[in-house]
Amino acid sequence: MINISGNALDDWYEQGVERNDCLLTVNCCGYQKLMTIDLNRKREQGRVDYQLIYLVGGKGTFCLDHQSQEVHKGQIVVYAPNEPQNYTYFAKDGTEAYWIHFTGHGVQDYLQQYGLLDASIQTVGLVDEVGELFKKIIHELNMKKPFNEHVTTAYLLTLLALLGRRLQRTENQGKDDHHSDIHRIMEIMHENYSQNLVVSELAKTCNLSLYRFIHKFKDVTGTTPGKYVTNIRINEAKKMLSETSLHVKEVASIVGYDNPLYFSRVFCQAVGIPPSRYKDQVEL
Template identity: 30%
Template sequence: MFTNVAYLHNSLNDMVDTSKSLVVTSCGYYRVHSRPVVSTERPTGRRDYQLLYIAKGKGHFYFDGLQGKETIITEGNMILFRPGEIQFYYYYAPEKTEVYWVHFTGRMVEGILDNYEIPNNKNVFYTGNSPDYAWLYRQIIQELQLCRQNYEELIAITLRHIFIMINRYIKEGKKTGSDIQNEIDRATHYFNENYNKPLNIDEYAESRHMSTCWFIRSFKQILKVTPMQYILSLRMANAQSLLETTEYNISEIAEAVGYDNALYFSRLFHKHVGVSPSEYRKMKSGR
């Protein structure tokens, strides 16, 4: 089993803090692959709130206690426990579960959850399996571990970011379908990480077992641009940043954002931005 956990002020106790609107008290990650079972048993619950995210595998939950019905929660779902709610849940090694969790408190928690339309009549809700969720949880863990300047404020903002993503998914997922939303979220994450490499939409769609036509149509339905238009916008935005903040020549910038041919890059840049890369740099430098 692999764990990565962090606690506010190194305190393992659950706490209630009404001095601020939202306070993150702990956050962690479990990857269950060797230990036979990882169990949590809290017959009287906790005094704070907990939000869990099943990133892979599944969890076995008993919301009415061990005498009640078992509920198997699969990846892409979040589980919210409010103060005082019974908590019995288990992860088993053969299922190779990966789960993130965060505990929080504050004087305005219910109002914040209501503002982002987090369901208040059920513990479990599907939010999709966007890689961004895991990244946000990891950011909270890191900030709690490093305790840098203003970290308590930052982790509260990051938790709100998670709430915003849940709200966005609940609203957009109903319109587009959860499977489509998941695929487009995954695609945009991949393109953001790899925009400066050769990208082939046919090959990407095939790697995700989708038809190219379906992928392009679904991508445009949600983001209002085609995948290649999206990739182009990423390349041009980053080229603009490099022109403004570095002394790299045009060929170096072209290569940095994914183009071997500097002349071709310059033509695309002019078409997209309205001026050549050289003119853009002069405009931004004031020379």
């Protein structure tokens, strides 16, 4: 069995550690891969902290709600404090799992907000980002560099939020799939807003007619493709005018306007004042 783990404290406490003096903190975290030896965990009284288990390979057998249930890769189990824990990994199943114990007076609210307490077993799929966050938490716990508690808490909060996002995506799978082409175009717009984006070419990317593309884009974003790009450009221009010493002409060129007079007109329509006056005001 491969077992890699890290602890916030120097000692391992089988009953866990409860802390109410902080919002959220990690007690310990680890990774297990079953190869030749089975693993059985039985805690009749549970622990005083929370535990989240994320299977990334094989399966495990869990006793949940007084019945034996299989948990497969891509699924998670969350144990609340003092909840009995009884589960087994069999080497023949090639089980791989990440686990993390955490505590704090804000944990319950976070888990409820992200929908992580809605069912005993939930499917999130295999998410590379989540696996990487587990690895980073383990590394921080072992290295114990300055402010490691703050870093591990930040990683844990991100991990929980990503799992919550995956659960929402699973619930709205049909809707997300229906709009995935538009979401991709939105990404293209944010990455290439300074370039000449031709709406008819974007429509072809989605295999949609120009009319259908514009109609669908507006359904998803609430505005037209042209206005959406303009909003991106103006917001970026406002940041540059506020945070840099660049002149209006330079900003106009950077955000995609070859004609500074036209840029000023578009900026004024969107913001209510010319870019030069906007820059003067933020510099006061």
